[in-house]
Amino acid sequence: MTYVYRSIALLLALTVVASPLTAHAEWGDLNMPVGVTELSKEIHSLHMTIFWWCVAIGVFVFGWMIWSLVAFRKSQGAEPDVTMTHSTKAEIIWTVIPVVILVIMAIPAARTLIAIEDTRDTELSIKVTGYQWKWHYDYLGKDVKFFSKLDRTSDETRQLNSGLDPHAVPDYLLNVDNPLVVPEDTKVRVLLTAQDVIHAWWVPQFGMKKDAIPGTVNEIWFKVDAGKTGVYRGQCAELCGRDHGFMPIVVKVVSKQEFATWLAAQQTGATPTVASREPAPSPRG
Amino acid sequence: MANTSTVDHHDDHHAPTGLKRWLYATNHKDIGTLYLIFACTMFFLGGAMALVIRAELFQPGLQFVDPQFFNSMTTMHALLMIFGAVMPAWTGLANWMIPMQVGAPDMALPRLNNFSFWLLPFAFTLLLLTLFIPGGAPAGGWTLYPPLSLQAGDSFPLTIFAIHLMGISSILGAINVVVTIMNMRAPGMGLLNMPLFCWTWLITAYLLIAVMPVLAGAVTMLLTDHFFGTAFFTAAGGGDPVMFQHIFWFFGHPEVYILILPAFGVVSEIIPTFSRKPLFGYESMVYASASIAFLSFIVWAHHMFTVGMPLAGQLFFMLSTMLIAVPTGVKVFNWCATMWKGSISFETPMLFALAFLFLFTIGGFSGLMLAIVPADFQYHDSYFVVAHFHYVLVPGAVFAIMAGVYYWLPKWSGRMYSEKLGKLHFWLSTIGVNILFFPQHFLGLAGMPRRIPDYSTQFADWNMVSSIGAFVFGFSQLLFVYVIWQAVRSGEKAPARPWEGATGLDWELPTPAPYHSWDPPPTREVVAKGVAQQH
Numbered sequence: 001m002t003y004v005y006r007s008i009a010l011l012l013a014l015t016v017v018a019s020p021l022t023a024h025a026e027w028g029d030l031n032m033p034v035g036v037t038e039l040s041k042e043i044h045s046l047h048m049t050i051f052w053w054c055v056a057i058g059v060f061v062f063g064w065m066i067w068s069l070v071a072f073r074k075s076q077g078a079e080p081d082v083t084m085t086h087s088t089k090a091e092i093i094w095t096v097i098p099v100v101i102l103v104i105m106a107i108p109a110a111r112t113l114i115a116i117e118d119t120r121d122t123e124l125s126i127k128v129t130g131y132q133w134k135w136h137y138d139y140l141g142k143d144v145k146f147f148s149k150l151d152r153t154s155d156e157t158r159q160l161n162s163g164l165d166p167h168a169v170p171d172y173l174l175n176v177d178n179p180l181v182v183p184e185d186t187k188v189r190v191l192l193t194a195q196d197v198i199h200a201w202w203v204p205q206f207g208m209k210k211d212a213i214p215g216t217v218n219e220i221w222f223k224v225d226a227g228k229t230g231v232y233r234g235q236c237a238e239l240c241g242r243d244h245g246f247m248p249i250v251v252k253v254v255s256k257q258e259f260a261t262w263l264a265a266q267q268t269g270a271t272p273t274v275a276s277r278e279p280a281p282s283p284r285g
Numbered sequence: 286m287a288n289t290s291t292v293d294h295h296d297d298h299h300a301p302t303g304l305k306r307w308l309y310a311t312n313h314k315d316i317g318t319l320y321l322i323f324a325c326t327m328f329f330l331g332g333a334m335a336l337v338i339r340a341e342l343f344q345p346g347l348q349f350v351d352p353q354f355f356n357s358m359t360t361m362h363a364l365l366m367i368f369g370a371v372m373p374a375w376t377g378l379a380n381w382m383i384p385m386q387v388g389a390p391d392m393a394l395p396r397l398n399n400f401s402f403w404l405l406p407f408a409f410t411l412l413l414l415t416l417f418i419p420g421g422a423p424a425g426g427w428t429l430y431p432p433l434s435l436q437a438g439d440s441f442p443l444t445i446f447a448i449h450l451m452g453i454s455s456i457l458g459a460i461n462v463v464v465t466i467m468n469m470r471a472p473g474m475g476l477l478n479m480p481l482f483c484w485t486w487l488i489t490a491y492l493l494i495a496v497m498p499v500l501a502g503a504v505t506m507l508l509t510d511h512f513f514g515t516a517f518f519t520a521a522g523g524g525d526p527v528m529f530q531h532i533f534w535f536f537g538h539p540e541v542y543i544l545i546l547p548a549f550g551v552v553s554e555i556i557p558t559f560s561r562k563p564l565f566g567y568e569s570m571v572y573a574s575a576s577i578a579f580l581s582f583i584v585w586a587h588h589m590f591t592v593g594m595p596l597a598g599q600l601f602f603m604l605s606t607m608l609i610a611v612p613t614g615v616k617v618f619n620w621c622a623t624m625w626k627g628s629i630s631f632e633t634p635m636l637f638a639l640a641f642l643f644l645f646t647i648g649g650f651s652g653l654m655l656a657i658v659p660a661d662f663q664y665h666d667s668y669f670v671v672a673h674f675h676y677v678l679v680p681g682a683v684f685a686i687m688a689g690v691y692y693w694l695p696k697w698s699g700r701m702y703s704e705k706l707g708k709l710h711f712w713l714s715t716i717g718v719n720i721l722f723f724p725q726h727f728l729g730l731a732g733m734p735r736r737i738p739d740y741s742t743q744f745a746d747w748n749m750v751s752s753i754g755a756f757v758f759g760f761s762q763l764l765f766v767y768v769i770w771q772a773v774r775s776g777e778k779a780p781a782r783p784w785e786g787a788t789g790l791d792w793e794l795p796t797p798a799p800y801h802s803w804d805p806p807p808t809r810e811v812v813a814k815g816v817a818q819q820h
Contacts, residue, residue, distance in 0.1 A: 029727060029730075029731035029743060029747075030727045030730065030731070031727075031731075032663055032730040033731075033732070042659070043659045043662065043663060046660050047654070047657075047660040047663065050653065050660065051654065053653075054650040054651075054653060054654065057650070058646070058647075061617060061618075062643065062646070064625075065621055065624070065639075065642060065643065068621065068625050068627070068629070069624065069629060069639070072625070072626060072627045073628075073629055073630075074561070074628040074630040075630070078626075078627065078628040078629065079628055080560065080561040080562040080627050080628040084562065084565065084622075084625070084626055085563045085564075085565060085566075085567070086566045086567070086568070086569070087565075087566075087622075090618075091566055091569050091615065094614060094615060095615060098611050099611055102607045102608070105607070105657065106603065106604060109657045109658060109659060109660075110603075112659040113599060113600065113603070113659050114596065116659060116662070117596045157346065158346065158347060158739050160347040160350075160351060161347070161348065162347075164346075165346075166346045166739075167742050167745075169742075171741070172345065172742050173345075173740065173741045174741045196432065197432045197433040197436070198432070198526060200665075200666060202666075204663065204731075204732035208659070209591055209662055209663070209666070210591050210593060210662070211592050211593065213520075213526055213527060213592065213593070214520045214521075214526060215520020215521070215526070216520070216525075216527065216593065218592075218593035219593075234732070235732075235734050235737070237665070237666040237734045238430075238591075238666055239356070239425065239430075239433065240433060241425075241433055241436065242351075242353045242356065243352060244352075244356070244736060244737060245734075245737030245738050245739050246352075246739075
């Protein structure tokens, strides 16, 4: 038995040592990203709080188990205490303490949840419609709309026995032809629906996902911190058929200035940077 | 029970041989064996599908299967493992053990017992047939969410009909358990004297009777949506796809406890035996099981936090879900207290029960994390969820089934398994299962969605590790079959009480247990002896 515990300890130690060393290495992707929005940071901190509670309870419970297994071995001549069969006091203690911990945990969780649901004062609304298997983005009231689907290189590489090396494709399966473009430091409301089956829109760096359901409009919001411009990637998170794994989400966060320029260009149709290579299919029935 | 002095002796000990013994089986042991063999077969078929999944996910890019077939594999793997492997395995153990533990000669309704078993091979033949028809097997996930599930081809009616048959089989099996426990207990065997396995199974049986009809209703509505022009779940016709999810998970969450409650029972028998000490807090264990069963009816929407519920709904389901940690914690603490000041030895059943204790607790922790709604918005439908439910189902339910089989095999067969090979099986399984599922926590947190056949290269390393674990775990289960086969064929003769700490009526029977377990019923002295040692 000791060998096993030693191996577990070694594994844990390795994990701890390895994590800070590997900013970009794949082995280091062990935890939820902190993200780049107001909410994603709160969600991450909730995740870490509940995680450390679990670790603390785990140290106690596993400690108790391991202690018993080591101290009360028959092979070491342990004699059972058969009179020890119940204790109302103990039962009350280990009912009440978990309840207290849960209440302590529920309060910040409820607070964050209320913030998540607060979609007032949004500065930009984008309607996102899921299709099998692409996304449609519609900047409400701005007269800008387009489809966004898996980029051609990923698409060729991901074919069965394509013979192409996914490692050679930049952002394999996480790249699209037309990314969603949003400004930093702006409360963006995303209205989610779907045309055919249920999809889910998820960008881990923005902290959350929500289902896009035919006949229903769901909403989430995000506000990317000022200075966090860049490209953020995600995927459909609800099984939606054959190519569920191949409808990524790419969001390009730009400065407010750049966004205004981009939007104006889209409206006049001057630069076809977001024009699809194929004509956009008309929505089905 | 009204007249215990005149015991009805059925002298028609007709014992058909060969195929008829099994086709016409009415004996609880024969039917239990059938259930266990069936479950084992489905475990290997479902396991083979899991290996197809893990082979495809071994590295990025599509190497072996089409994405549609991949989706069929995830769907069928789940249906086979839940309805074909774990549930029938529990019914098999219930068939074997409940009459022996309550002091009955057999199950209360033997012909119903035969029928409920023989529905299963037909149900699963229908389901497996879909692999060979045009359009392939169902690929919309075992949760059958519409509108996606309605896009299925010819597999659709076969799947629904198969699920109906499985549901009928489960309900009949559950009725049999309830009637047996309520009516067939030997004089002196009060409800609160029963071994915990009987208790958890009694609660499980009520859950089954309550929720299998709900599943039947849900899939019937899918069927009429597909073929008869109704629009229960079709938005275009005024229906609501989310309503299906509510109905499904009203079945689905109690179903989760249907899979795990009997495991609590088995572990509550094995840990006291090998700690040579009575179970700590017997009554609180019963009440905790009942509380878990009750709570299972009011937490269903935590499976669907991302569908867009009102804030109040999300808060309610978060709090009720967190509450489940309390009775579950009581159980874990009671098991710990049972080992405390015991005299512990580490035979194979105990090793599996201990692995259950450690690894189910890890699954419980990730479950607690999943209850926190804002964090769940990140975890939902990611590999974190896959890791969570596999921790509670594989080293949870499946390990408990294996623990139970090793524990009672000597009583069933009259022969001992090889302790050396049993331990080897245990270590291979435990190491394999952790290599398989632990990295999936990392994958989910890093952002890998579940049910995808191919992934971005950033997920490549841990997927490879997970797949290696899958093959280690999968192939070591062949050893399990070999250990049992070897024991039954040529194992050493087992004594009546192979485990010195084993108590209860099942251990008062001779070894191997007689064909009609308690016939005549145990005397009050025998019952009192079995019960006294238990408390």
